[in-house]
Amino acid sequence: MRSGLRALSEIPRFDEEADVVVVGLGCAGAAAAIESARTGARTLVLERASGGGGTSALSGGVLYLGGGTALQRACGFEDTPEDMFAYLMASVGDSPDEAKTRLYCEGSVAHYDWLVAQGVPFKPTFYHGISGEPPTDDGLVWSGSERCRPFCEIARPAPRGHVPQHPHQTGHVLMRFLVESTRASGARVETDARVVALVLDGGGAVVGVVASRFGAERSVRARGGVILTTGGFIYAEDMLRRHVPRALRCSMRVGAEGDDGSGIRLGMAAGAATLHLDKASISLPVTQPWGLKRGVLVNAQGQRFVNEDAYYGRLGEAALFHQDGRVWLVVDDEVFEEPDYVKRVAAVGETPAELERELGLPDGSLTATLAVYNRHAKQGEDPLFGKQTEYLKPLERAPFGAIDCTTEKAIYAAFTLGGLATDPDGRVLDPEGATIPGLFAAGRATSGLSVGGYSSGLSLGDGTFFGRRAGGAAAHAK
Amino acid sequence: MRSGLRALSEIPRFDEEADVVVVGLGCAGAAAAIESARTGARTLVLERASGGGGTSALSGGVLYLGGGTALQRACGFEDTPEDMFAYLMASVGDSPDEAKTRLYCEGSVAHYDWLVAQGVPFKPTFYHGISGEPPTDDGLVWSGSERCRPFCEIARPAPRGHVPQHPHQTGHVLMRFLVESTRASGARVETDARVVALVLDGGGAVVGVVASRFGAERSVRARGGVILTTGGFIYAEDMLRRHVPRALRCSMRVGAEGDDGSGIRLGMAAGAATLHLDKASISLPVTQPWGLKRGVLVNAQGQRFVNEDAYYGRLGEAALFHQDGRVWLVVDDEVFEEPDYVKRVAAVGETPAELERELGLPDGSLTATLAVYNRHAKQGEDPLFGKQTEYLKPLERAPFGAIDCTTEKAIYAAFTLGGLATDPDGRVLDPEGATIPGLFAAGRATSGLSVGGYSSGLSLGDGTFFGRRAGGAAAHAK
Numbered sequence: 001m002r003s004g005l006r007a008l009s010e011i012p013r014f015d016e017e018a019d020v021v022v023v024g025l026g027c028a029g030a031a032a033a034i035e036s037a038r039t040g041a042r043t044l045v046l047e048r049a050s051g052g053g054g055t056s057a058l059s060g061g062v063l064y065l066g067g068g069t070a071l072q073r074a075c076g077f078e079d080t081p082e083d084m085f086a087y088l089m090a091s092v093g094d095s096p097d098e099a100k101t102r103l104y105c106e107g108s109v110a111h112y113d114w115l116v117a118q119g120v121p122f123k124p125t126f127y128h129g130i131s132g133e134p135p136t137d138d139g140l141v142w143s144g145s146e147r148c149r150p151f152c153e154i155a156r157p158a159p160r161g162h163v164p165q166h167p168h169q170t171g172h173v174l175m176r177f178l179v180e181s182t183r184a185s186g187a188r189v190e191t192d193a194r195v196v197a198l199v200l201d202g203g204g205a206v207v208g209v210v211a212s213r214f215g216a217e218r219s220v221r222a223r224g225g226v227i228l229t230t231g232g233f234i235y236a237e238d239m240l241r242r243h244v245p246r247a248l249r250c251s252m253r254v255g256a257e258g259d260d261g262s263g264i265r266l267g268m269a270a271g272a273a274t275l276h277l278d279k280a281s282i283s284l285p286v287t288q289p290w291g292l293k294r295g296v297l298v299n300a301q302g303q304r305f306v307n308e309d310a311y312y313g314r315l316g317e318a319a320l321f322h323q324d325g326r327v328w329l330v331v332d333d334e335v336f337e338e339p340d341y342v343k344r345v346a347a348v349g350e351t352p353a354e355l356e357r358e359l360g361l362p363d364g365s366l367t368a369t370l371a372v373y374n375r376h377a378k379q380g381e382d383p384l385f386g387k388q389t390e391y392l393k394p395l396e397r398a399p400f401g402a403i404d405c406t407t408e409k410a411i412y413a414a415f416t417l418g419g420l421a422t423d424p425d426g427r428v429l430d431p432e433g434a435t436i437p438g439l440f441a442a443g444r445a446t447s448g449l450s451v452g453g454y455s456s457g458l459s460l461g462d463g464t465f466f467g468r469r470a471g472g473a474a475a476h477a478k
Numbered sequence: 479m480r481s482g483l484r485a486l487s488e489i490p491r492f493d494e495e496a497d498v499v500v501v502g503l504g505c506a507g508a509a510a511a512i513e514s515a516r517t518g519a520r521t522l523v524l525e526r527a528s529g530g531g532g533t534s535a536l537s538g539g540v541l542y543l544g545g546g547t548a549l550q551r552a553c554g555f556e557d558t559p560e561d562m563f564a565y566l567m568a569s570v571g572d573s574p575d576e577a578k579t580r581l582y583c584e585g586s587v588a589h590y591d592w593l594v595a596q597g598v599p600f601k602p603t604f605y606h607g608i609s610g611e612p613p614t615d616d617g618l619v620w621s622g623s624e625r626c627r628p629f630c631e632i633a634r635p636a637p638r639g640h641v642p643q644h645p646h647q648t649g650h651v652l653m654r655f656l657v658e659s660t661r662a663s664g665a666r667v668e669t670d671a672r673v674v675a676l677v678l679d680g681g682g683a684v685v686g687v688v689a690s691r692f693g694a695e696r697s698v699r700a701r702g703g704v705i706l707t708t709g710g711f712i713y714a715e716d717m718l719r720r721h722v723p724r725a726l727r728c729s730m731r732v733g734a735e736g737d738d739g740s741g742i743r744l745g746m747a748a749g750a751a752t753l754h755l756d757k758a759s760i761s762l763p764v765t766q767p768w769g770l771k772r773g774v775l776v777n778a779q780g781q782r783f784v785n786e787d788a789y790y791g792r793l794g795e796a797a798l799f800h801q802d803g804r805v806w807l808v809v810d811d812e813v814f815e816e817p818d819y820v821k822r823v824a825a826v827g828e829t830p831a832e833l834e835r836e837l838g839l840p841d842g843s844l845t846a847t848l849a850v851y852n853r854h855a856k857q858g859e860d861p862l863f864g865k866q867t868e869y870l871k872p873l874e875r876a877p878f879g880a881i882d883c884t885t886e887k888a889i890y891a892a893f894t895l896g897g898l899a900t901d902p903d904g905r906v907l908d909p910e911g912a913t914i915p916g917l918f919a920a921g922r923a924t925s926g927l928s929v930g931g932y933s934s935g936l937s938l939g940d941g942t943f944f945g946r947r948a949g950g951a952a953a954h955a956k
Contacts, residue, residue: 383840
């Protein structure tokens with residue numbers, strides 16, 4: 001059969017048998033295994049690395065949760081599933097999965113409690129001052145564009161970044177507890193085991209896997225189902241070139257070598273449809289510290305193109321996909337401070353006209369942009385993009401500077417968002433929308449909540465949430 | 479087996495046998511059938527409509543050809559395969575298929591001669607004054623952005639729109655000759671025959687089809703291969719919603735009901751990879767007559783975003799995918815003339831400021847844009863986007879007007895560009911890049927030359943060119 005597939009008829013007798021086989025032990029795999037084993041299903045996790053954790057363990061650790069979680073309430077924030085739903089539907093891209101998004105928002109409070117029950121610690125304190133990953137051990141943080149236009153007019157804002165307790169980059173904390181919980185659940189974890197093929201019966205159903213361990217292949221029957229939780233494809237050059245070539249221009253790839261799309265391709269070989277392979281999350285962390293949001297981002301025509309107070313993922317997406325990665329953050333002497341992540345000043349000038357010349361922008365372009373911006377900023381208004389009043393200040397005090405935010409010089413941090421098409425229970429779908437019997441998937445091997453627009457924590461969030469659902473559904477099918 | 483597939487083991491005996499089965503009789507199917515039958519292969523064409531022609535017959539009929547065709551030379555234009563290649567590689571999108579593009583450019587002169595040999599008439603006269611489909615019976619026309627920046631600096635421009643002789647909308651002329659040539663080649667054409675499944679052998683190779691005709695199914699063995707030439711999916715609501723939802727906002731769908739993605743889904747069911755399902759050609763024919771290119775297109779921030787002299791497909795793509803379809807063409811009294819296709823004037827003003835207010839644009843935004851534009855236009859320059867000098871004129875004579883180019887009011891003509899992944903011989907590829915034995919495809923059921931940026935004639939061009947190659951390859955495999 002084709003690469004990645006094995007016919008049942010070729011396998012006289014399985015070497016091993018389980019109810020549920022989970023492929024990969026990142027956050028989605030752990031959540032799937034825990035929920036599967038919890039029902040009594042014999043659950044086997046096959047992880048190709050020598051230990052669990054995957055890309056999740058290398059991540060910032062933020063989980064996008066809300067609707068009034070215990071943590072939000074402890075920090076004094078109100079939130080509702082409806083506001084969370086409205087924000088996500090408006091912000092995650094052109095074609096969000098409404099059913100998944102609704103389930104996620106309605107189940108978010110309970111999902112937070114589930115994480116706590118697995119032992120994951122969250123300190124009930126709020127950190128103000130940065131999007132995404134706080135440099136402290138605080139538990140709650142803004143992690144999206146909730147307070148920015150147009151979203152603040154669509155849904156009541158609330159911080160929804162839930163961060164396991166640890167100073168900075170807490171993905172390993174999350175995964176330590178989830179891997180421990182996986183083992184405690186009764187699931188059996190086998191590392192150094194790479195799944196090289198799915199076993200199909202004559203009707204096209206997935207009935208097992210072939211795994212390779214130190215060069216020796218063995219077959220495992222999966223009575224209930226196989227769950228692919230193998231991550232995205234930010235480390236698959238060929239797939240990037242074909243589907244989202246602009247990601248190749250990003251200076252930072254958020255992921256690990258396991259994010260090579262192998263699980264996505266296994267699913268495709270079995271007839272799965274894919275969704276949004278062309279979409280990526282692109283972070284451009286140029287407005288940290290937040291005072292830099294008072295600058296203006298301009299493109300190669302000297303024009304603004306986004307409200308600078310937006311989440312850095314939104315800035316990156318706008319800069320890379322709509323402005324070809326040719327953008328600069330223009331500041332004056334009052335606004336300037338040392339950026340946390342983007343170090344290069346592209347040009348300095350005593351006047352906007354001089355800065356414009358130094359940057360090689362069209363004569364009069366940046367000057368006109370700043371004149372319009374300043375005039376409105378004095379009134380506390382930004383009629384072009386609606387930046388929040390607290391970041392509106394006329395840029396008038398010389399010298400003027402431009403922080404280099406081009407793809408050549410700035411951090412663009414990318415990971416892929418597209419993957420296998422699944423229903424809300426993680427069942428993998430074929431191009432006609434029918435389920436492929438026996439095949440499940442979750443996490444970044446699938447198309448999840450974000451289909452182009454990102455907020456920090458959506459991947460760990462949907463990976464664990466829909467991983468749990470897939471685990472339950474596969475166990476039920478045994 | 480899954481929808482769209484039938485196992486060979488379920489078919490005790492094929493009802494019929496052919497060397498090559500071509501699915502669909504548009505331009506790609508006809509070209510494939512002609513080349514297959516020409517080699518002596520028993521060739522069967524199955525077309526689900528009651529006659530041949532498909533979407534190709536409803537099209538404008540332009541074929542994008544060049545490199546120094548007989549028609550180009552007769553009209554006094556020089557061109558080389560290298561210039562054509564450089565233009566295409568720069569203009570067709572982020573991730574062009576270099577191998578296909580090179581073959582196409584190197585084979586374009588001979589492909590034109592082949593079309594002539596099939597009887598397709600081309601009048602050796604050049605029409606100046608419109609992109610795409612001339613209102614005359616002239617044979618050669620500009621059909622892309624060759625003379626516009628940045629392309630004119632990348633490759634020497636030449637008109638490459640080759641148009642079968644007939645006043646306007648000549649796709650039916652092309653298809654009349656190609657269908658006649660198909661029948662003359664010895665291929666057997668069966669209409670009202672819808673292919674409902676591909677037949678797979680135990681190794682995953684495609685060995686035939688199941689076709690339905692007036693409710694009765696029958697199986698056809700294909701010894702050499704099955705060639706899917708079933709068109710795109712602009713009439714598949716669900717696929718558009720999933721992959722390219724913005725196309726749903728376009729007022730015009732370029733295609734026929736056969737463009738429902740069914741052939742793409744058949745291929746996917748057999749394990750094919752897809753490419754660029756998120757990409758569409760979007761035409762915004764607002765600068766016809768061409769004098770209107772002297773206007774400026776502005777977005778909801780009152781900013782220019784493209785050189786207005788670009789091909790209408792480039793304007794549409796920029797407007798829909800990067801400006802959310804909220805754009806207006808601003809003209810003054812000297813530039814204004816009745817547009818051919820976009821009729822609604824959104825606002826009029828005695829001054830730019832009044833026009834800006836009437837349009838609801840931010841105070842000062844359009845005024846600043848026009849001031850910068852006019853200052854440079856007086857020098858014959860457009861440092862923002864490099865519009866050609868002949869279309870540069872300061873917009874100063876009152877009254878000023880804005881032609882409505884929003885998705886709500888203007889023509890946006892859309893068709894899909896993504897489809898099955900194929901090699902240059904039309905062999906369908908799986909996610910690992912391996913061929914699926916016995917399965918071929920061409921035309922808009924595949925990802926072809928354009929992977930996001932369009933010039934008129936690329937679809938009929940690559941459909942016929944790679945259709946021929948697929949036909950030859952499938953016949954050779956018998």
